[in-house]
Amino acid sequence: MGDVTSASATPSTPARPRRNRRAEILEAAARLFAARGFHGVPIEEICGAVGVSGPALYRHFSGKEALLAEMLLDVSSRLRESAVAVATSSPGPEQSLDALLDVQITFAIEQPALITVHDRELGNVPEPHRRQIRRLQRLYVEEWVTVLAELHPTCPAARLRAAMHAVFGLLNSTPHSAGELAGGDMRPLLRVMARAAIDAAVNAR
Amino acid sequence: MGDVTSASATPSTPARPRRNRRAEILEAAARLFAARGFHGVPIEEICGAVGVSGPALYRHFSGKEALLAEMLLDVSSRLRESAVAVATSSPGPEQSLDALLDVQITFAIEQPALITVHDRELGNVPEPHRRQIRRLQRLYVEEWVTVLAELHPTCPAARLRAAMHAVFGLLNSTPHSAGELAGGDMRPLLRVMARAAIDAAVNAR
DNA sequence: CGATGACGTTAACGATGACTAACATTCGAG
């Protein structure tokens, strides 16, 4: 989180840390966008948060919207990749579901800012990339739906999709209840609630 | 509706044509804020959506932030009032819980834009009102926690609070899954999922 | 009838903020 950005102390001797500026900027931007929204955060502030100032951003991204696009693309493709990996390496749908839950919960707990931005700021991504991100998100949902459909073949896919959106809402609520519960207790709580919600959705008549 | 609207004091002839521009503007603003965020929507566009243009907004609100503040204050006080009414008029905690679920689900389904803005844009409300809105939100959550604590006295309050945030996330996911399911099917689905999630949270381990 | 006040308009003003230009500095080749 809030690491020491005391870097540029003397303007005479810059450039030592050798750290990846790109990644730093993406991380700071995620945190700030999550707090005040894409248009609520000036570039100046993003770069200031990592110790460089202003137009340095254009050395790493072609613009503010490109920064957001890359951020969302990265998140959605990582989620999707994890889901595919999990689904293909599990012996059966039951284990797949468990592993999928683990993926999403881990992501929600460890990257709350990214998760928040991911489902709020798609509307601010310019059209070339928007479609691509949407596609990845859809594929991610479909991984879940496929697994659930194996477990409950009689449940209509539309219902499974709607239920999954609700479950994502449940799991992604973590950022809003930060600090409510001891860190270690959050994960099992989310897991048991999500599991119960899913079971209820597919079973209820 | 918290402030003193002049002219309502004179009982002589309050029968103005009273087109509710105020309400129209609030509604349009909610829809637009939900889609692109507070800072993503110019005043021009809000007013344009209701047929007037530009600075006409200042005939009804003291500024853009005041508009947002009133919107959030209205939502949070309405929710809180409904919760209090429900809790005091139900014969027991079990019925209270059912009624609370009904309140939240109805609101989420009928006012998706308001719900969305309500839990995204608090960070853009200036400090005088921010505290007040937070307070109302907290009181709303406490209504739920009180009811749940009656039903499950052994469950720590912190866990109940965390579980409730997750349930709100589940119920407020409606805007994201708009159109996924036939209108009439959404309500019972959300209800059964939320109920199962709550039961799992308070019973597990 | 005039005065008043609610409500709207267009034309500015001023701040902010995204982006560009021009100009250093460091460092790893060659």
Next chain:
DNA sequence: CTCGAATGTTAGTCATCGTTAACGTCATCG
């Protein structure tokens, strides 16, 4: 040592946007 990326910096530019000013209209009321 020199060249040229890579990575910063500061000082603009230009569009956008919140807000105010000045002005018009029309219904109501004394």
